[in-house]
Amino acid sequence: xxxxxxxxxxxxxxxxxxxxxxxxxxxxxxxxxxxxxxxxxxxxxxxxxxxxxxxxxxxxxxxxxxxxxxxxxxxxxxxxxxxxxxxxxxxxxxxxxxxxxxxxxxxxxxxxxxxxxxxxxxxxxxxxxxxxxxxxxxxxxxxxxxxxxxxxxxxxxxxxxxxxxxxxxxxxxxxxxxxxxxxxxxxxxxxxxxxxxxxxxxxxxxxxxxxxxxxxxx
Numbered sequence: 602x603x604x605x606x607x608x609x610x611x612x613x614x615x616x617x618x619x620x621x622x623x624x625x626x627x628x629x630x631x632x633x634x635x636x637x638x639x640x641x642x643x644x645x646x647x648x649x650x651x652x653x654x655x656x657x658x659x660x661x662x663x664x665x666x667x668x669x670x671x672x673x674x675x676x677x678x679x680x681x682x683x684x685x686x687x688x689x690x691x692x693x694x695x696x697x698x699x700x701x702x703x704x705x706x707x708x709x710x711x712x713x714x715x716x717x718x719x720x721x722x723x724x725x726x727x728x729x730x731x732x733x734x735x736x737x738x739x740x741x742x743x744x745x746x747x748x749x750x751x752x753x754x755x756x757x758x759x760x761x762x763x764x765x766x767x768x769x770x771x772x773x774x775x776x777x778x779x780x781x782x783x784x785x786x787x788x789x790x791x792x793x794x795x796x797x798x799x800x801x802x803x804x805x806x807x808x809x810x811x812x813x814x815x816x817x818x819x
Contacts, residue, residue: 604651608651621633628645653700654685656682657704657707661703669692721761727793729809764791766799772788772800
């Protein structure tokens with residue numbers, strides 16, 4: 602990857618992105634995320650080469666800088682969180698794409714996103730509590746936020762929020778999941794027995810330890 606066009610095209614391949622030129626200077630072309638308007642890819646020409654600024658996870662930031670001389674601390678930005686990638690031909694295309702993808706993931710990260718990803722991990726035939734989902738999403742204290750996020754589930758077909766119950770194993774109210782009895786029907790279709798609006802957590806509940814999920818034995 603050597604050109605701005607290639608970098609922008611790859612950045613725009615991610616969901617919910619758009620190109621922007623915020624400084625009234627055609628040399629600066631950014632790719633932002635819709636909604637938050639956060640930029641995860643900055644492109645500009647400097648010293649005869651196209652440069653990219655990308656956000657970097659601290660665990661990888663120094664790795665990229667030490668691996669490639671053409672990756673340096675973010676120019677014009679917070680050097681603790683951003684790297685500058687110089688497209689001088691010395692970095693393999695796949696690694697440039699990996700750094701851009703990582704930047705996109707970091708910028709789009711949100712509690713709701715982490716909650717939905719945690720819910721996706723609950724296997725068929727099992728349930729988890731709001732507190733367990735909060736723990737899997739990185740914050741044990743946001744159980745209430747889990748409930749709010751699940752009621753706004755943007756993709757019920759792939760985010761099985763009906764597998765989430767309260768700390769007593771009780772199902773949600775009739776307002777959830779499309780009407781009274783729907784959550785029970787979905788759980789029973791998974792093979793989970795519901796008795797008087799409650800699931801036996803000892804039998805069907807998952808275990809969460811150190812941020813990992815274990816199905817246990819039914």
